[in-house]
Amino acid sequence: DIQMTQSPSNVSASVGDRVTITCRASQNINYWLAWYQQKPGEAPKLLIYKASSLESGVPSRFSGSGSGTEFTLTISSLQPDDFATYYCQQYNNYWTFGQGTKVEIK
Amino acid sequence: QLQLQESGPGLVRPSETLSLTCSVSGGSISTKGFYWGWVRQPPGKGLEWIGTIHFTGTTYFKLSLDSRVTISADTSKSQFFLKLSSVTAADTAVYYCARHAATLPFDPWGQGTLVTVSS
Numbered sequence: 575d576i577q578m579t580q581s582p583s584n585v586s587a588s589v590g591d592r593v594t595i596t597c598r599a600s601q602n603i604n605y606w607l608a609w610y611q612q613k614p615g616e617a618p619k620l621l622i623y624k625a626s627s628l629e630s631g632v633p634s635r636f637s638g639s640g641s642g643t644e645f646t647l648t649i650s651s652l653q654p655d656d657f658a659t660y661y662c663q664q665y666n667n668y669w670t671f672g673q674g675t676k677v678e679i680k
Numbered sequence: 681q682l683q684l685q686e687s688g689p690g691l692v693r694p695s696e697t698l699s700l701t702c703s704v705s706g707g708s709i710s711t712k713g714f715y716w717g718w719v720r721q722p723p724g725k726g727l728e729w730i731g732t733i734h735f736t737g738t739t740y741f742k743l744s745l746d747s748r749v750t751i752s753a754d755t756s757k758s759q760f761f762l763k764l765s766s767v768t769a770a771d772t773a774v775y776y777c778a779r780h781a782a783t784l785p786f787d788p789w790g791q792g793t794l795v796t797v798s799s
Contacts, residue, residue, distance in 0.1 A: 575743055608785035610727075617776055617789035618727065629787070661727055665785055668740060669717065671727040 576600050576664050580672035586680040593649040595675045597662035602642050606666035609638055609647045612674075613658045621660075622647065652677070682707040684777050684790035692771075692797050698764040702777030702790060703757075710735055710755045715780045718751065718762045720773040721792075728773075732780070733760055767797045 577600040587593050597607065605625035610618035620629045622638035625645055635650045649656055657679055662672040688700035702716065709716055717732035731741040733751045741749045745764070753760040764771060774794050778786040 606783070610786075612727075617792055618786070620785060620787040623785050623787075624783075663727075663785060665780065665782075668742075669729040669732070669780070669786075671719075671729065674726045 576603060576667055576670050578662055578664055578670050578672040580660075580662055580675050583673065583675060585675060585677045587652050587677060588680045589652055589654060591652045591680075593652055593656075593677060595647045595660055595662075597640075597645045597647070597672050599643045599645075599664055601667075603664040603666035605641045606664060607638075607640070607645050608663045608665065609636075610661045610663065611656075611658045612661065618661060649677075682779065682788055684779065684788060686775060686777050686790045686793040688775075688793060688795065690794060690796060692767055692795060693799055694768055694797055695766055698762070698767050698771060698795055698797070700762045700775055700777075700793065700795070701759050702761070703759050704779075705758070707758075708755070709753055709758050709760060713781055715740075715782075716753065716760045717778050717780055717786060719776045719778060719786065719789075720771075721776070722770075722773045730762065730764075730775075769797050771795070772797045 579598045607625045609622040612618040626638045659674045659676045683705045685703045692698045715732045718730040748765045750763040774792040776792045778789040780786045
């Protein structure tokens with residue numbers, strides 16, 4: 575199984591801050607990586623696919639980068655609606671999620 | 681617009697079999713190239729892929745759950761199903777169904793359904 579490791583597990587940030595979350599794969603997954611946002615009581619929402627492609631309707635303050643085994647999700651200017659938990663997921667070889675990163679209000 | 685909806689018992693006794701249905705509307709589960717998957721999330725924890733059925737009927741399962749999971753589909757009803765046998769309290773979770781593909785991640789998702797394993 576491919577393991578996905580996110581860091582940090584928690585982020586405390588303020589509105590307007592730049593936030594970066596890292597996701598590492600235990601083996602090469604090329605660019606087959608997605609990022610999701612999940613709020614309490616809701617299903618995950620797709621933000622980024624193929625490592626850096628922005629899903630339709632997702633604000634441009636979200637961006638993804640990376641390939642191979644190292645990936646990042648960046649929120650350029652944190653907004654009140656962005657406080658949530660974020661998951662990475664590989665879909666190169668079967669399907670595996672990272673453990674999640676909770677973005678909290680500082 | 682494609683929509684998915686999970687349904688099934690909210691309470692299952694330990695050692696019994698958990699059975700869920702995902703009903704798909706606005707599209708067909710026979711559409712070429714797509715996979716239909718199950719993901720779960722224990723209370724307060726992260727997301728875990730359980731298994732997937734391809735439009736051809738081929739199934740894929742998480743290794744650690746392989747011996748307990750069955751996924752099937754009824755294309756005439758545009759539904760696919762999850763069965764998880766010999767459940768324990770550790771199987772208590774919100775269960776989601778979602779569409780995906782070889783080059784596409786999970787999207788859209790159903791709203792999720794909470795299944796509690798308890799006597």
